[in-house]
Amino acid sequence: MISARFDDLSALEEYLWEYATRGVRLSANAMAWPAFGTSGPMGPAVRTVAPRRIDRQARIIDFHTDRRSPKMVHLETTPRVSWMAFDEELGQQFQFFGAASVHVDDEAADSLWADQAIDDLEFYFKRLAPGTPVDAPESAIDIDSVDEATARANFCVVRTIVDEMIWGHLHEEGEYRARFQWRDGQFEGQWIVP
Ligand SMILES: Cc1cc2nc3c(=O)[nH]c(=O)nc-3n(C[C@H](O)[C@H](O)[C@H](O)COP(=O)(O)O)c2cc1C
Numbered sequence: 001m002i003s004a005r006f007d008d009l010s011a012l013e014e015y016l017w018e019y020a021t022r023g024v025r026l027s028a029n030a031m032a033w034p035a036f037g038t039s040g041p042m043g044p045a046v047r048t049v050a051p052r053r054i055d056r057q058a059r060i061i062d063f064h065t066d067r068r069s070p071k072m073v074h075l076e077t078t079p080r081v082s083w084m085a086f087d088e089e090l091g092q093q094f095q096f097f098g099a100a101s102v103h104v105d106d107e108a109a110d111s112l113w114a115d116q117a118i119d120d121l122e123f124y125f126k127r128l129a130p131g132t133p134v135d136a137p138e139s140a141i142d143i144d145s146v147d148e149a150t151a152r153a154n155f156c157v158v159r160t161i162v163d164e165m166i167w168g169h170l171h172e173e174g175e176y177r178a179r180f181q182w183r184d185g186q187f188e189g190q191w192i193v194p
Pocket residue numbers: 033045047048049050051063064065066069070071072130131
């Protein structure tokens with residue numbers, strides 16, 4: 001069966017946010033574990049992270065991370081970021097671009113800390129910072145020696161305010177692509193050559 005093609009940019013814009021939100025809430029698609037890109041001193045750096053909160057009205061994608069992790073230095077120097085997910089089943093690539101901010105002890109960080117299941121917070125009960133060399137494979141998670149206040153201090157939220165989205169569809173009848181740019185308070189959509 002040939003899959004549906006989008007021909008309406010407004011419906012597509014709606015779909016992009018709906019798709020991303022479904023990924024975050026239900027782990028139901030490729031936006032549950034997309035690649036998150038920053039710019040480091042050696043060039044682009046990309047890693048998998050799990051977006052935890054999406055607010056379409058505010059154009060927000062939030063995830064949480066360790067304040068001590070190397071990506072934080074990248075964000076300090078270059079607070080522009082990108083997200084990328086490829087849904088193999090649908091043949092669709094999703095890219096979100098935007099400005100990033102780091103939230104340590106404000107409402108954004110407190111509310112996400114309070115929302116998360118303990119399994120998602122155990123990563124912050126780490127004796128050592130992410131990236132620290134160790135003699136043998138280990139996580140450095142140590143619930144007994146790291147107290148909750150320390151774990152909370154290791155935790156922060158990285159917020160992306162999305163200002164551009166690019167979506168591509170490898171369709172049976174021909175590939176096509178669209179870009180949305182935030183201008184004057186709304187996303188302006190445009191079909192672009194893949
Ligand atoms: C499926 C999956 C989900 C992950 N989710 C997160 C996450 O939500 N936050 C995070 O900081 N790291 C997450 N990681 C680990 C990152 O990919 C990365 O290794 C870590 O954040 C250190 O990145 P950095 O050295 O670039 O700072 C995840 C890894 C995988 C494989």
